[in-house]
Amino acid sequence: MKLTDYIIDRLFSIVMFLAAAIFSMGLLWLMGLRYEFIIYIEIIFGFSFFAAFVWDYTRKRKYYCAFTALFDELDEKTLLAELVKKPGFLDGKLLYQMLRLSHKYMNDKLAEARAANQEYREYIEMWVHEIKTPITSAHLIIENDKNISTIRIDDELNKIDHFVEQALFYARSTTLEKDFKIEKVTMKILVQEALKSYSKQMIVARGKPVFVNLDIPVFADRKWCVFIIGQIIANSVKYAKGKLILTFEGSSFDNGCSLSISDNGIGITEADIPRIFDKGFTGENGRKFGKSTGMGLYLCRKLCRKMNMEISAASSLENGTTIKITFPKENF
Amino acid sequence: MKIFVVEDETEICKELSVLLQKYGYAYESSTDFAHITDHILKAEADLVLLDINLPYQDGYTICREIRKQSNIPIIVLTSRNTDFDELMSLNIGADDFMVKPYNAQVLMARIEKILKRTYEAQVPSILTHKGLTINLLKATASYGDKEVDLTKNELGILRLLVVNKGNVIPRDAIIDELWQSDEFIDENTLNVNIVRLRKKLSEIGVPDYLETKRGLGYRV
Numbered sequence: 001m002k003l004t005d006y007i008i009d010r011l012f013s014i015v016m017f018l019a020a021a022i023f024s025m026g027l028l029w030l031m032g033l034r035y036e037f038i039i040y041i042e043i044i045f046g047f048s049f050f051a052a053f054v055w056d057y058t059r060k061r062k063y064y065c066a067f068t069a070l071f072d073e074l075d076e077k078t079l080l081a082e083l084v085k086k087p088g089f090l091d092g093k094l095l096y097q098m099l100r101l102s103h104k105y106m107n108d109k110l111a112e113a114r115a116a117n118q119e120y121r122e123y124i125e126m127w128v129h130e131i132k133t134p135i136t137s138a139h140l141i142i143e144n145d146k147n148i149s150t151i152r153i154d155d156e157l158n159k160i161d162h163f164v165e166q167a168l169f170y171a172r173s174t175t176l177e178k179d180f181k182i183e184k185v186t187m188k189i190l191v192q193e194a195l196k197s198y199s200k201q202m203i204v205a206r207g208k209p210v211f212v213n214l215d216i217p218v219f220a221d222r223k224w225c226v227f228i229i230g231q232i233i234a235n236s237v238k239y240a241k242g243k244l245i246l247t248f249e250g251s252s253f254d255n256g257c258s259l260s261i262s263d264n265g266i267g268i269t270e271a272d273i274p275r276i277f278d279k280g281f282t283g284e285n286g287r288k289f290g291k292s293t294g295m296g297l298y299l300c301r302k303l304c305r306k307m308n309m310e311i312s313a314a315s316s317l318e319n320g321t322t323i324k325i326t327f328p329k330e331n332f
Numbered sequence: 333m334k335i336f337v338v339e340d341e342t343e344i345c346k347e348l349s350v351l352l353q354k355y356g357y358a359y360e361s362s363t364d365f366a367h368i369t370d371h372i373l374k375a376e377a378d379l380v381l382l383d384i385n386l387p388y389q390d391g392y393t394i395c396r397e398i399r400k401q402s403n404i405p406i407i408v409l410t411s412r413n414t415d416f417d418e419l420m421s422l423n424i425g426a427d428d429f430m431v432k433p434y435n436a437q438v439l440m441a442r443i444e445k446i447l448k449r450t451y452e453a454q455v456p457s458i459l460t461h462k463g464l465t466i467n468l469l470k471a472t473a474s475y476g477d478k479e480v481d482l483t484k485n486e487l488g489i490l491r492l493l494v495v496n497k498g499n500v501i502p503r504d505a506i507i508d509e510l511w512q513s514d515e516f517i518d519e520n521t522l523n524v525n526i527v528r529l530r531k532k533l534s535e536i537g538v539p540d541y542l543e544t545k546r547g548l549g550y551r552v
Contacts, residue, residue: 129385132411133341136432140347143436144354146492147499148548161433181415192514196435199511203504209516223413 001061010053017049056089063087078107117174124171128164135161155200162197162234166295169227173302180221180307187250187259188214190222194229201237207244216250216257218327224303225325228311229261231296232323236263238292239285239321256329262322268315276313277301333447334358336377338368338394339409340386348381354495355440356458365389369397377404379447382426384410384417392424399425405446409434435512444469461494461552464538478536485510485517486529493542493552502549526550 007014021042028038063085071080081103086096138157142150172179188211195202195209202209218225236246240263247262268276272283279298286292297313304311308328315321335357339345349359362371365388372380372394380398384391395406406428408421413431421429427446430439444457457468465474471487472479482490492509493501503522510517517525526542533541543551 129411129413132432133344136411136434137341137343137347139433140344140351140436144347144350145499146496146501146505148502151502151505157433179414192516195516196512196514199508200504203507203511206519208518 001064003057006057006060014053017045021045059088060092063089063092078103078110121171121175124167128168128171131164132161135164158197158200162230165227166231166299169224169299169303170295173299173306180224182219182221182307184217184219185222185225186214187216187218187248187257190218190220190225190229191248191259193222193226194233197226197230198233198237201234202244202246205237205240205244207237207240207246210245210247212247212249214248214250214259216252218257218259220307220309220327224307228300228303228325229259231300232261235296236261236265236321239263239265239289241266241318254329256327258324258326260322260324262320264320267317267319267321268313269317270315273313273315277311333379334360334375334377335379335381335443336372336375337361337381338372338386338391339381339383340365341383351436351440354459357443369394372398372404373402378451379443380404380406381443382406382408384408384412384421392420395421395424395426405450407439407442407446409439437509437512441513459491459494461497462538462541464494464533464541466490466494473533473536475533475536475538480532480536482529482532483525484513485515485521485525486532488513488515489522489525489529490552493550497552500545500549500551506550 024045025038025042028041067084070084071077074080074083081099084096084099087093135157139154142154142157146154191209191211191214201207233246236244242264245264247260249260249262251258251260266285269284272281272285275281276283277297277300278294280294281298282292282294286294301311304325310324310326312324312326313321314324333356335352337345337348337352337359339348339361340363345361349361352359360375360377362368364371365386368386368388382391382395386394391408391410395408398404398406406426408426408429409432410417410421410429411432418429427450428442430442459466459468463475466472466482466487467474468487468491471482471484473482473490474480488510489506492506503519507517507519507522510522530539530542533539541552545551
């Protein structure tokens with residue numbers, strides 16, 4: 001709270017006081033009072049007004065400074081109304097009252113929204129588990145009668161399975177809890193599992209995986225990482241150019257290790273790179289090739305952040321894209 | 333070797349029975365879920381495939397009940413793939429945990445592994461078709477009195493074709509099958525493997541066992 005702001009706020013009362021002082025001075029002068037008395041009276045008026053002004057300014061300043069400081073310090077801003085002190089002046093008291101009421105209303109709404117979100121998430125999880133039963137039956141039916149058409153149905157089933165998986169991970173990514181399990185695995189296991197999941201797409205695209213230095217141990221959630229790597233493989237297959245070569249390269253350094261996944265596909269324009277991890281961003285490639293939802297990489301980054309991992313992209317147009325996942329040294 | 337399947341989805345039950353019988357296992361299951369533990373113990377099976385979401389009681393309870401009386405190997409098959417479920421299953425004495433949708437070949441491999449470990453016995457992993465016998469355990473193929481050793485890839489190719497005898501299997505599906513067992517081969521490698529397999533089969537007296545359907549795939 002700045003003094004000038006306060007003066008401007010009180011301008012009307014200052015002007016009125018000055019006017020009153022001048023008029024009363026004129027009146028006293030007309031009455032023929034001695035100058036000393038007039039000045040004395042004016043000083044009494046002026047001093048009382050000034051004292052009241054300063055007193056009001058300091059108490060308000062003190063209160064609002066504490067108020068803003070509290071607001072800045074708070075991580076959870078919704079707690080503001082709980083923690084702020086009740087002011088001693090009337091307008092403050094009124095606002096304080098309103099703040100408390102609106103705070104309570106907001107918290108109720110927030111709790112409602114959280115509960116609804118939780119319920120929805122639980123429904124999605126349940127749904128995912130339900131849908132997996134018919135998918136499993138269908139896979140088994142095909143397994144027992146593999147021929148050209150059933151194998152094609154199996155490929156479609158795998159696509160359904162990938163979408164279902166994405167829905168599950170989306171539901172999981174929206175919660176505040178950390179419901180993942182950090183365990184020690186090697187990059188090789190993660191990459192191989194992801195490749196198996198997207199095997200058919202890779203094979204149809206005549207894709208060749210290349211493994212470089214993948215025997216590096218990492219601390220991460222296996223299922224989450226396999227999902228993330230799977231999304232990246234799916235992208236490389238989608239935006240392939242000619243014969244796809246997908247290189248998985250591990251490297252370790254002082255405070256962690258990283259997995260780089262490089263393809264020789266169509267690449268990403270420089271302008272698009274900073275935004276490819278944004279939700280719903282499809283970019284130029286998405287427009288050209290269609291079928292892009294802008295969800296895959298968004299989820300990758302979200303899941304990575306939850307696990308304290310980093311994900312970044314580098315690309316040169318027409319030459320390919322490299323996605324790099326960095327694992328912290330000991331991620332417990 | 334007998335396998336008891338505890339699963340309330342009839343479709344899955346039916347298909348698992350076909351799959352298991354293809355691989356030479358005896359199969360039993362029951363729909364009387366109220367007394368399922370008794371049925372399992374009475375069946376004297378060698379392994380149990382156990383679902384978690386079941387009527388009357390969940391798989392965990394059944395698993396605990398079985399463990400009170402028997403050390404029979406149990407593989408939990410479930411669509412609930414949270415870490416809690418995995419930990420829970422292994423804590424109450426299941427030997428393995430697989431999440432739906434599982435790959436059938438991986439399931440068969442795990443069953444085989446656990447049976448071998450538990451009973452130290454020969455698992456009936458023998459496939460026969462048109463006089464050719466494939467021993468999945470020893471990785472050999474024999475015809476009459478002649479026998480030949482197969483590499484991992486050759487065995488995988490032959491197994492896939494024999495299990496689906498009579499059907500044409502596309503080349504991509506064969507490559508996929510090998511990828512699922514960590515062999516990330518490409519088309520050229522498949523060609524080499526097919527040529528070698530043909531040569532080995534003609535050495536033991538079945539030269540035209542593998543039939544090529546041009547542009548489609550292979551068939552036995």
